[in-house]
Amino acid sequence: xxxxxxxxxxxxxxxxxxxxxxxxxxxxxxxxxxxxxxxxxxxxxxxxxxxxxxxxxxxxxxxxxxxxxxxxxxxxxxxxxxxxxxxxxxxxxxxxxxxxxxxxxxxxxxxxxxxxxxxxxxxxxxxxxxxxxxxxxxxxxxxxxxxxxxxxxxxxxxxxxxxxxxxxxxxxxxxxxxxxxxxxxxxxxxxxxxxxxxxxxxxxxxxxxxxxxxxxxxxxx
Numbered sequence: 001x002x003x004x005x006x007x008x009x010x011x012x013x014x015x016x017x018x019x020x021x022x023x024x025x026x027x028x029x030x031x032x033x034x035x036x037x038x039x040x041x042x043x044x045x046x047x048x049x050x051x052x053x054x055x056x057x058x059x060x061x062x063x064x065x066x067x068x069x070x071x072x073x074x075x076x077x078x079x080x081x082x083x084x085x086x087x088x089x090x091x092x093x094x095x096x097x098x099x100x101x102x103x104x105x106x107x108x109x110x111x112x113x114x115x116x117x118x119x120x121x122x123x124x125x126x127x128x129x130x131x132x133x134x135x136x137x138x139x140x141x142x143x144x145x146x147x148x149x150x151x152x153x154x155x156x157x158x159x160x161x162x163x164x165x166x167x168x169x170x171x172x173x174x175x176x177x178x179x180x181x182x183x184x185x186x187x188x189x190x191x192x193x194x195x196x197x198x199x200x201x202x203x204x205x206x207x208x209x210x211x212x213x214x215x216x217x218x219x220x221x
Contacts, residue, residue, distance in 0.1 A: 011038040012135040015058040015092070017049040017076065018042075019068040023120075027062065027097075034128045045069070046076035053080055058092050059135045063114070065098040065105060073098070074108045081113030095134040097127070101144055103216045110149075116140030158201040160219060167194045172211045172220055 014037055018024045024042055031039050040058045043049035046067050053061060061080055065073035077094045084091075093115040098105070101119055109117055115134045118127060119142045130140035141149065160168065163184075170180040177195070181188040199205055202213045214220045 009036065011036050012060055012131055013038050013040040013056070013058045014131060015040050015049065015052055015056060015061045016042045017044075017046070017061060017067070017073070018064040018097075019044050019066070020064075023064075030124055030127075034124070034131075037128065037131055046071035046073065046079075049076050050079055050083075053092055054083070060115075060131055061092045061094045062131070063094050063096050065096060065100055065109065074105075074112045077109060077114050078112040093134045093137060095130060095140065101142075101148065103148060104212055106145055106148060107216055117145045118142045119144065158217065158219065160198065160201060164194055164198050164201075165219065167191060168198055168210065168214055169220060171195075171207055172214065 040056045041052045095116040133140040
C-alpha cells in the first residue's frame with residue numbers, strides 16, 4: 001500500500017468494531033496516535049460493521065468477539081472475509097481483539113477467516129504491529145494465543161469409536177439419553193455406558209463439556 005503521489009506507504013485504513021462505547025472510544029484515541037494507521041470508521045454491532053466495510057473498504061477490521069445483540073464477531077468475521085470485494089483490493093483482513101482466549105473462541109475465529117487474534121491486554125506497540133502485519137495478510141497472534149494454538153496442534157486427538165461418534169453427534173443436537181437411544185435403536189443403558197467412555201476420553205464430566213471439546217477437536221461433522 002503506497003501512495004503513488006508521495007512515494008510513501010499509504011496508511012492502513014482500519015474499521016473498529018466493539019459494542020462497548022467506552023472501549024471503542026479508547027481504541028479510537030489510541031489508534032489516532034499510531035503511525036501509519038488511519039481510522040476509517042467505527043461500528044458497535046456486527047451488522048453495522050458489515051455495512052460500513054462494504055462502503056468504506058478498510059484494509060483491516062479490528063473485531064471484538066462478543067457484540068451483544070445480533071450476530072457475533074465470529075459470524076461477522078466469516079461474512080467479511082467471504083464477501084466479494086466491492087473494489088480491487090479484496091475483502092478486508094480481520095484482526096480479532098478480545099478478552100477471550102479459550103480454545104473454542106480461538107478455533108472458531110481462525111476457522112472463520114481471521115488473520116490474527118490479539119488479547120486486549122496487549123501493549124499498544126504490539127497492537128500497532130499486529131495491524132500492519134494483518135494489512136499485509138500476515139498472521140498476528142498474542143503470545144498466549146500462539147502457545148494455545150501450538151499446544152492444540154501437538155495434542156493427539158481422542159480416538160472415538162463409530163458408535164461413540166454417533167452418540168456424540170446426537171448429544172450435540174441437545175437430545176437426552178432416551179431420545180438418543182430411540183434414534184440409534186439401542187438401549188438407554190447402552191447410551192449411558194458409551195457416554196461414560198466418551199467423557200473419559202475427552203477428559204470432561206458433563207454433556208456440555210463433551211460437546212465443547214468435540215467442537216474444539218473437530219470431532220463433530
